[in-house]
Amino acid sequence: MKAGRLLGLVGVHLRASRVSAAFAIVGVSVGVAFLCFFVGLGEGVRARVLNKIFPADQLEIEPRAVRIFGVEGTPGQPGLSEARVARVAQIPGVVRALGKQKSAFPAKLWGGRQLLGYDLHTEAFFDGLPAELLRGELAQTERVAASAVARGRRSAERCDVEEDCPAGARCLDGGCEDVAWAQRFDAATLHLRCGTDTECAAGLTCVRGRCAAASTLRSCQLDQGDHGACPEHQRCASHDGRATCEPIRCRLAAAADQRSLDPALARGKITTAGKGPSCIAGQCPTERPCPSRLYCAADDPDSREGTCEWPLPTVVNPLLLEVFNSDMAASLNLARVASPEILYGVRYHIAVGDSHFTQDAARARQQVKQAVVVGFSPKAPELGVALPLAFVQHNNARIRGQDAAASFDAVLVQVRSNEDVAGVIRAVESMGFSLSRRSRVARTFGTVVFLIYLALVLLSFVVLGVAAANITHTLAMLVHERRRELAVLRALGATTLDVALIVVLEGAVFGLGGGLLGIILAWAGARGVERFAADALRGMPLVPDQFFDFPPWLLPAALGVAIGFCVIGSIIPARRATRLDPATVLSQP
Amino acid sequence: MSIALVVDAKGLTRRFATKEGAVVALSDLDLQVEAGEMVAIVGRSGAGKTTFLQLLGALDRGYEGSLKIDGRELRALGDRALSRFRNGHIGFVFQAFNLLPDLTVGANVIMPAHFAANLPTADAIGRGRALLERVGLPDVWDKRPLTLSGGQRQRVAIARALLLQPKLLLCDEPTGALDLATAAEVLALFDDLRQEHGTTLMLVTHDDVVRDRCGRVVTLEHGRLTSDVRRSA
Secondary structure, three states, X not given: OOHHHHHHHHHHHHHHOHXXXXXXXXXXXXXXXXXXXXXXXXXXXXHHHHHHHOOXXXXXXXXXXXXXXXXXXXOOOOOEOXXXXXXXXXXXXXXXXEEEEEOOOXXXXXXXXXXXXXXXXXXXXXXXXXXXXXXXXXXXXXXXXXXXXXXXXXXXXXXXXXHHOOOOOEEEOOEEEOOOHHHHOXXXXXXXXXXXXXXXXXXXXXXXXXXXXXXXXXXXXXXXXXXXXXXXXXXXXXXXXXXXXXXXXEEOOOHXXXXXXXXXXXXXEEOOOOOOOOOEOOXXXXXXXXXXXXXXXXXXXXXXXXXXXXXXXXXXXXXXXXXXXXXXXXXXOOOOOOOHHHHOOOEEEEEEOOOOOOXXXXXXXXXXXXXXXXXXXOOOOOOOEEEEHHHXXXXXXXXXXHHHHOOEOEEEEEEXXXXXXXXXXXXXXXXXXXXXXXXXXXXXXXXXXXXHHHHHHHHHHHHHHHHHHHHXXXXXXXXXXXXXHHHHHHHHOOOHHHHHHHHHHHHHXXXXXXXXXXXXXXXXXXXXXXXXXXXXXXXXXXXOOOOOOOOOOHHHHHHHHHXXXXXXXXXXXXXXXXXXXXXXXXXXX | OOOOEEEEEEEEEEEEEEOOEEEEEEEEEEEEEEOOOEEEEEEOOOOOHHHHHHXXXXXXXXXXXXXXXXXXXXXXXXXXXXXXXXXXHEEEEOOOOOOOOOXXXXXXXXXXXXXXXXXXXXXXXXXXXXXXHHOOOXXXXXXXXHHOOHHHHHHHHHHHHHOOOOOEEEEEOOOOOOOHHXXXXXHHHHHHHHHHHOOEXXXXXXXXXXXHHOOEEEEEEOXXXXXXXXXXX
């Protein structure tokens, strides 16, 4: 029997039994709705909550700690060197492994006047991360800045100083330009001040007051333009017959100005003789501030002298924003921050070597730095700030000694896929590492979420199983009611396969109808829950905008499961239909 | 010159297993029917008429002996081949009409074409309309069977049975639910069909009028063929 004719017959039968069909379809739709609802919820929680705190493909490992009398330590273990990190990167399934170093120096942090009207003060803790690890987050910030700049261009906005431009952009030739934040996070743009080699991290030497690898000192041409091909924040200077790019020296009007965010005060005046960025046709004004977007970073808290520097790019954990929005905003009577993008470009101060609680570093080794928020990432510490790795290493060496900067504290491992995670964990454990507390919590949390998700999906399958049993009952009843019609079809030439297909196809149609209705119910239920949650959970941390994430595969999968269950449920009635003896049925009155 | 046998039964026996033991519904029946014959099968209730008709209709293969329809031994055919054979060679007309109530008259008439291998739907519709016209119901194509009278329904059932031009038309009490005038119309139709297409008709009946219209009367008693009378035309 041709498929079209078979479907036509099925359609006629279903129309004739529409009440029974409707009940069967509703039963299936409930199961499918449960399934889609819970899968959507599970995917949403994993994607929008779990990955927001603990990225699934990221592991943080550290040398295995030993607990002695309640105190954890790593006695006898070698430091976490570049070589050990490189060995981790060789493990199959590892995309990359990057070392991370925590700050070993005291620091204070204050800022927020731009947003709050006054400054918040806190002790500060940093993780030094390589720019490569944050490239995705920094690119996101750059996209936002580029978009804002594009909007500014469309509205023909002009700028005189960088503060006229959107966050993340700079003012160049009277117009706002995009900024490459990933480059700013890189060590090459940092000014790592030093007096001797011992103040520099391993591998760097103190060259003319800054830590650098000798091979990376950039050569320049003194007779080429303002900078002699140097970056904007540097100038071309000649020493010992060799011209290299070096920081631009500057002077503040008062030492206290280094604690100001006012560009008129903080940019100071350039003191370096020779060509500079403000020179026009070879004529240089005697007093000019640091180039746009730079500030004059004093050498120590009591000094007026310093160098023109970019603000330190910093990345913040989104959890901090959640905590601020859920608890701090209300208690401080402040408005909640609706979007992290609002904070891009916000500047604040870091006092390196200074502390509210512990002994400060020597005054001469302290420094006040301007910092700027350039992104949000779960890779940043929950209660701290991520800074460029080179900056943390440099200050660990400068304040605590070179040993403090000699090894990493942990390795951030990016794994190719979730399937590789277990193998990578086994491999790193055999190398003497263990998962960090953060990664252990992440895996535990992930496992709990997965188990709950699995239980709910199983529950959905139970509901679908009940629906399939109902389908069996309904179809068996319909076969009994229509046994005479089926016998007539057999008399007219239908094979047992034709009769079986009619019944199975009716089951499949129940599945298709129930599947579609179930998907609609799940979607409507999800929207309802989200609307309810938006009101009920307002102010709670880590509450996402959407709880549900319906992946593209869910629609065909849900329909497939629904049809599959219904086809299975139709097998027994179909067998019963094929066993009908047409001679017996037709001989009955 | 050999005569074409549409039905060739030799030693045909049918037993049914019951709790009380085997019941013989047909016993050692021999019967040959030629093409174009109109045969009445008569007998008391329980004589085996319906069982015989079901065996002839290839609805039941559990027989002993031999039963050939149009030269094919039915027991040798599998389910698929038997269904195809039934579809192409045998037409049924039931006392209770057995039209499918959820389908239109037209859909009922062309239903056998759904199971036929080589009859496009368009051709089936054309043939179905012509048959309805032939049985005197040109305007009922889109109606539901339940809106028709008994005689009209029986004529629709005859049109359905004839759609694929079967060699053998089996009728179980075809006039049992009809009044005398309608029954006469149906019988006249059978006569015409036999003469026009050479269709072989075998009718189970209790009706003397029907029996008298048939050229041959076969009587069954207790599952045995007790009489086989040919009448002159």
